[in-house]
Amino acid sequence: xxxxxxxxxxxxxxxxxxxxxxxxxxxxxxxxxxxxxxxxxxxxxxxxxxxxxxxxxxxxxxxxxxxxxxxxxxxxxxxxxxxxxxxxxxxxxxxxxxxxxxxxxxxxxxxxxxxxxxxxxxxxxxxxxxxxxxxxxxxxxxxxxxxxxxxxxxxxxxxxxxxxxxxxxxxxxxxxxxxxxxxxxxxxxxxxxxxxxxxxxxxxxxxxxxxxxxxxxxxxxxxxxxxxxxxxxxxxxxxxxxxxxxxxxxxxxxxxxxxxxxxxxxxxxxxxxxxxxxxxxxxxxxxxxxxxxxxxxxxxxxxxxxxxxxxxxxxxxxxxxxxxxxxxxxxxxxxxxxxxxxxxxxxxxxxxxxxxxxxxxxxxxxxxxxxxxxxxxxxxxxxxxxxxxxxxxxxxxxxxxxxxxxxxxxxxxxxxxxxxxxxxxxxxxxxxxxxxxxxxxxxxxxxxxxxxxxxxxxxxxxxxxxxxxxxxxxxxxxxxxxxxxxxxxxxxxxxxxxxxxxxxxxxxxxxxxxxxxxxxxxxxxxxxxxxxxxxxxxxxxxxxxxxxxxxxxxxxxxxxxxxxxxxxxxxxxxxxxxxxxxxxxxxxxxxxxxxxxxxxxxxxxxxxxxxxxxxxxxxxxxxxxxxxxxx
Amino acid sequence: xxxxxxxxxxxxxxxxxxxxxxxxxxxxxxxxxxxxxxxxxxxxxxxxxxxxxxxxxxxxxxxxxxxxxxxxxxxxxxxxxxxxxxxxxxxxxxxxxxxxxxxxxxxxxxxxxxxxxxxxxxxxxxxxxxxxxxxxxxxxxxxxxxxxxxxxxxxxxxx
Numbered sequence: 001x002x003x004x005x006x007x008x009x010x011x012x013x014x015x016x017x018x019x020x021x022x023x024x025x026x027x028x029x030x031x032x033x034x035x036x037x038x039x040x041x042x043x044x045x046x047x048x049x050x051x052x053x054x055x056x057x058x059x060x061x062x063x064x065x066x067x068x069x070x071x072x073x074x075x076x077x078x079x080x081x082x083x084x085x086x087x088x089x090x091x092x093x094x095x096x097x098x099x100x101x102x103x104x105x106x107x108x109x110x111x112x113x114x115x116x117x118x119x120x121x122x123x124x125x126x127x128x129x130x131x132x133x134x135x136x137x138x139x140x141x142x143x144x145x146x147x148x149x150x151x152x153x154x155x156x157x158x159x160x161x162x163x164x165x166x167x168x169x170x171x172x173x174x175x176x177x178x179x180x181x182x183x184x185x186x187x188x189x190x191x192x193x194x195x196x197x198x199x200x201x202x203x204x205x206x207x208x209x210x211x212x213x214x215x216x217x218x219x220x221x222x223x224x225x226x227x228x229x230x231x232x233x234x235x236x237x238x239x240x241x242x243x244x245x246x247x248x249x250x251x252x253x254x255x256x257x258x259x260x261x262x263x264x265x266x267x268x269x270x271x272x273x274x275x276x277x278x279x280x281x282x283x284x285x286x287x288x289x290x291x292x293x294x295x296x297x298x299x300x301x302x303x304x305x306x307x308x309x310x311x312x313x314x315x316x317x318x319x320x321x322x323x324x325x326x327x328x329x330x331x332x333x334x335x336x337x338x339x340x341x342x343x344x345x346x347x348x349x350x351x352x353x354x355x356x357x358x359x360x361x362x363x364x365x366x367x368x369x370x371x372x373x374x375x376x377x378x379x380x381x382x383x384x385x386x387x388x389x390x391x392x393x394x395x396x397x398x399x400x401x402x403x404x405x406x407x408x409x410x411x412x413x414x415x416x417x418x419x420x421x422x423x424x425x426x427x428x429x430x431x432x433x434x435x436x437x438x439x440x441x442x443x444x445x446x447x448x449x450x451x452x453x454x455x456x457x458x459x460x461x462x463x464x465x466x467x468x469x470x471x472x473x474x475x476x477x478x479x480x481x482x483x484x485x486x487x488x489x490x491x492x493x494x495x496x497x498x499x500x501x502x503x504x505x506x507x508x509x510x511x512x513x514x515x516x517x518x519x520x521x522x523x524x525x526x527x528x529x530x531x532x533x534x535x536x537x538x539x540x541x542x543x544x545x546x547x548x549x550x551x552x553x554x555x556x557x558x559x560x561x562x563x564x565x566x567x568x569x570x571x572x573x574x575x576x577x578x579x580x581x582x583x584x585x586x587x588x589x590x591x592x593x594x595x596x597x598x599x600x601x602x603x604x605x606x607x608x609x610x611x612x613x614x615x616x617x618x619x620x621x622x623x624x625x626x627x628x629x630x631x
Numbered sequence: 632x633x634x635x636x637x638x639x640x641x642x643x644x645x646x647x648x649x650x651x652x653x654x655x656x657x658x659x660x661x662x663x664x665x666x667x668x669x670x671x672x673x674x675x676x677x678x679x680x681x682x683x684x685x686x687x688x689x690x691x692x693x694x695x696x697x698x699x700x701x702x703x704x705x706x707x708x709x710x711x712x713x714x715x716x717x718x719x720x721x722x723x724x725x726x727x728x729x730x731x732x733x734x735x736x737x738x739x740x741x742x743x744x745x746x747x748x749x750x751x752x753x754x755x756x757x758x759x760x761x762x763x764x765x766x767x768x769x770x771x772x773x774x775x776x777x778x779x780x781x782x783x784x785x786x787x788x789x790x
Contacts, residue, residue, distance in 0.1 A: 035752055036752045036754055036755065038765070039755050039758070039765035039767055040755065040767070073753070073754035073755075076754065218751075219748060219749075220749070221709075221710035221711040221712070221714075221748045221749035222710050222712045223749070223751070224749070224751025224752075227751045228751075259657065259694055260747060260748075260750060261751070297653070297654065298657060299653075299694075300653050300657070300691075300692025300693065300694045300695065301692055301694035302691065302693060314653065315650065316650050317648075317649045317651065317652040317688075318688075319687050319688055319691040320691065376751075376753065378711070378712035378754070378756070379711065379712045379715045379753075384712075384753055384754035385754060419711075450711070452711045452712055452715065454715055458715050463715075466714055467711075474748075579771070579772045581727055603720060603723050603724065603727070604717065604720040604723075604771060605720075605724060605770075605771040605772055605775075608720065608770035608771050608772055609771075609772045
């Protein structure tokens with residue numbers, strides 16, 4: 001039975017009581033129940049553990065903890081057996097009886113479920129020794145693996161809401177603003193605006209009604225750190241929001257969350273209810289006299305709503321079109337009232353700064369970018385997952401040391417940062433320290449932290465085409481340069497990918513990009529050409545190969561490739577014949593097959609299914625378009 | 632049209648506040664699987680919202696469908712991570728298997744095919760979601776098998 005906490009002493013007592021109930025030596029199975037592991041089927045694994053423990057009569061002796069996402073998605077489902085800290089990876093239902101019998105009952109380590117370091121071949125037993133984790137600095141993410149995000153008790157037992165007590169009862173709002181300013185915290189949503197300055201301007205705005213909004217409309221494809229934080233540790237975001245509200249003088253806030261993240265919506269809602277029941281939200285929070293409450297709003301699947309003014313329009317029940325910012329939203333934002341909008345990760349940093357002091361925080365990172373940043377490392381990379389590192393670490397360290405490099409012995413080609421607004425960074429710039437300013441200098445941006453790794457099999461012209469295709473759909477259509485400019489650029493890229501590029505196309509793309517950048521209202525338009533410009537700058541040879549030689553060096557662009565079966569490698573197993581929707585593959589059983597080019601639609605089904613690597617993608621040169629047509 | 636009582640429950644849930652219109656439409660779509668015209672007209676009348684504004688909202692936000700959707704909803708993730716791992720090939724295979732293009736519903740209202748920007752489960756890419764269930768590390772052949780299995784389970788009438 002929970003009681004409303006009337007003051008800081010009540011919270012301290014509750015924490016003591018919760019900690020007292022916890023036996024640090026009690027065996028615990030900490031199982032990642034985040035979206036990634038759910039997709040691997042961890043729900044069935046958890047159910048199997050509960051059943052197996054019951055069979056052994058161990059239900060009360062062993063705790064099953066369904067945790068937030070600790071970040072090592074590549075090896076999910078993840079199970080950590082505590083207190084020993086034994087790290088089991090890729091755990092399936094069939095492994096459950098062994099884990100219970102051998103590890104829980106007999107105290108033995110199961111070799112086959114351990115992580116083996118691909119570099120040394122060594123089996124690693126303990127979670128803390130896994131290289132992927134070891135080289136990170138997990139100030140925010142560490143807690144995800146320690147608690148059940150649906151239980152406020154876990155967060156409190158781990159010291160949660162301590163920063164709130166400090167802020168509300170020991171600090172004035174001005175002191176809170178000052179601490180955030182001095183910490184050097186900059187917005188994690190992409191633009192990197194100093195959070196403390198934003199809060200200060202809003203605090204100074206002359207109005208009784210102010211709002212604080214958490215932007216959880218994480219729309220960049222390939223970025224999922226905000227989801228992991230909001231679904232894996234929602235109370236840290238709540239705590240940051242309440243502190244922010246106190247600092248600026250707001251009494252109502254909103255969490256605007258992407259509807260494609262059902263678990264984040266659910267866990268945030270549970271967190272609000274639990275915090276309200278304890279009196280951590282609502283009137284007179286912890287006897288401080290400060291009132292604040294929060295509501296959750298789900299987005300409608302529009303990427304542009306991650307832009308601040310569009311998000312506020314959406315919250316007001318309108319179409320999410322960005323607005324001209326003649327007046328900043330800290331002065332006139334939501335319903336024309338002073339409003340602070342912060343990203344999920346930014347808010348999760350706030351309790352850390354308040355609890356540990358701004359000095360400690362400002363010691364992490366580079367001169368201009370403080371603290372840690374979470375990146376989602378995805379694409380052609382061995383260790384897909386969430387990586388939290390101090391600002392200033394190099395791209396090479398992230399990709400090769402933590403990420404484990406490129407799978408299948410392929411060569412690295414580029415890393416794309418910053419989502420559709422960002423750019424592609426080539427290999428010779430991998431020693432670049434990652435912070436807000438360095439990435440902008442090379443034509444990319446930090447963005448929210450998506451990091452998509454590409455190898456030699458990725459076509460950079462196709463990547464530029466991919467992002468513009470995405471942005472064409474997501475442009476709200478308000479500004480002509482963005483709406484029409486992206487569509488025209490996409491037409492040009494489409495024809496280049498089809499082998500119909502013209503010599504003047506690269507100049508034309510640059511010219512169009514300049515117009516889109518210069519004359520669009522919001523950041524979506526202003527940054528939309530980045531993927532085109534950065535690939536033109538660093539991978540111009542690929543454009544040239546498409547335009548002048550009519551060939552796609554990476555073997556991606558459909559019109560410029562063909563599928564070919566290597567007679568030396570083909571065993572005639574017939575797997576490709578069976579999946580070919582066109583009946584375009586012919587050959588006798590156990591004899592080399594061949595593709596009938598005229599029937600092939602280049603769907604790639606045969607390529608996916610061949611176990612002997614006998615099917616190859618070949619670049620085919622198309623006859624250059626006659627010069628007359630090109631002009 | 633959705634039952635009037637259901638619509639009223641939804642409107643009451645959000646205090647008939649026009650600022651909550653997106654949440655209201657989301658809840659109606661959860662009930663009806665799409666946004667029937669009669670429902671929208673009813674909400675407009677009850678909340679004094681012009682039909683023109685309603686249409687602007689319902690067509691702007693991708694989450695809403697103004698046409699009935701199929702019994703099964705298939706979502707192919709086209710996020711960047713899935714893209715570099717060949718998501719286009721998967722999308723093509725799904726289109727061929729279902730006989731519809733992305734954004735379409737088949738004539739028997741059995742299948743709706745959608746694409747999504749990113750689901751944030753990039754380690755499993757390429758991903759296909761069928762009726763809320765994630766299927767990772769897809770190949771075109773696996774996607775085809777998955778869908779034909781569901782078709783079979785539905786019986787012959789499933790199209």
